[in-house]
Amino acid sequence: MRQSLRTTDIVEHANALPGWRQRYDQLSCGSLEGRLDVVQAGEVQLFRERLNQQVIQHICLPQNAVNILFPLAWPGVDDQGVMAEKYATVLLPNDEYRVFTPAGMDVLCMSIPYATLRNLLDEAVLHALMQLNRPKRVCLRAHRLVPGIVMFKSLMEGTPTSATLQSLTLMVVEWLERVIDVPQETPRPSTRGYIVERCHQWLIEEPAASSNVLEFCRRLKVSRRTLQYSFQSVAAVTPIQYMRSVRLNGARRALKEDPHASIADIAERWGFSHSSYFTLEYQKLFNELPSALRCVERS
Missing domain, CATH: 1.10.10.60 (Homeodomain-like)
Structure with a gap:
């Protein structure tokens, strides 16, 4: 399933994302230009969101899913220490998030159900991931994120294939296993x-x-x-x-x-x-x- 929205209404934009409960408050002055592109590929949801005005986003994330955000454009500094260009951020459905998004924001997001990750991610890593109580920035060098972003854009712009979606999902799994610390077993x-x-x-x-x-x-x-x-x-x-x-x-x-x-x-x-x-x-x-x-x- 694929859907696209271009709107000048902040309420319509906030309510357009399937499975997400959101409320947006516009902070900066001027006409809003919002764009939302959503692809539902099986159980995995992909979307790209763009806004030309500064907005306060009150977000309740989809339950039983891990959400990976890739800011393509995030002008200015995030004082909350969560979002930054050239970094990915892991968001979990533990609580409501209040995010101050800058004018000119452009983000990609991949929402992966725990059930899907359970078949891919190491059990100890998945358990540690589910215990996180705040957003976690995926601190990987930009060159490690670029291939994932390239595949993500391809999935958004073209016809999603199961092979490309699997490649992107496995790449995200690799990122998570790099940044979630758990004790390791040591084979001979x-x-x-x-x-x-x-x-x-x-x-x-x-x-x-x-x-x-x-x-x-x-x-x-x-x-x-x-x-x-x-x-x-x-x-x-x-x-x-x-x-x-x-x-x-x-x-x-x-x-x-x-x-x-x-x-x-x-x-x-x-x-x-x-x-x-x-x-x-x-x-x-x-x-x-x-x-x-x-x-x-x-x-």
Whole structure:
């Protein structure tokens, strides 16, 4: 389901978001220009909200869901220490929030039910997350957030695919596991090495398969935290980073072997269904565009 609203009425704007109880009070003078775009993809809700005036937002969040906000534009400083450009913020449905949004505000939000996270997030992390009693800023470097924002915008502007939505959801899960502190179990060194080796083999044997962290946990019969710790210990990266890098290297080899092949086809062959996301991650890893390698090989 997709819906869009453009309005000059602050009350209409506040009441337009499905599942949210909100009251907005306009602070700055002038005509309001509000815009709200909402996509409901299964149980996950995505929306983008823009307002040209300063507003006090009184918000009761949807129950039984975690809400991740990405401010694209947040002029000025948030004295509450919750919102800031280039950071994500986790909001939980524990209480009513009163947020002072600046004129020119532009935010993305992803609302994920606990039931969905229960199948993705480590149980200890989910429990700690549900105990949070105030908003938590996801303090990750901007370059880690950019791929998620790119996918988010793509989902908002195009036709949401299950693969892209799953990729974005798993990326959010990775962010949460980075910022929520819980005690870690420590597998033996030999076990860690075995876990990484088996995952690597599966990636090479099944490059186009939609294998993800959950699938590898199921195959190996280990928890997400064990998988995470093993990759951090052996390769100093997360499982998602490792899998992405192996696939990108495989795609690069394929481009070198057949420079006349379609970049999109090779990307899909190596598990990247979203071409702009593939290009962004490829450039970040190799400091060049996929097309640059193809031009060199053709010459």
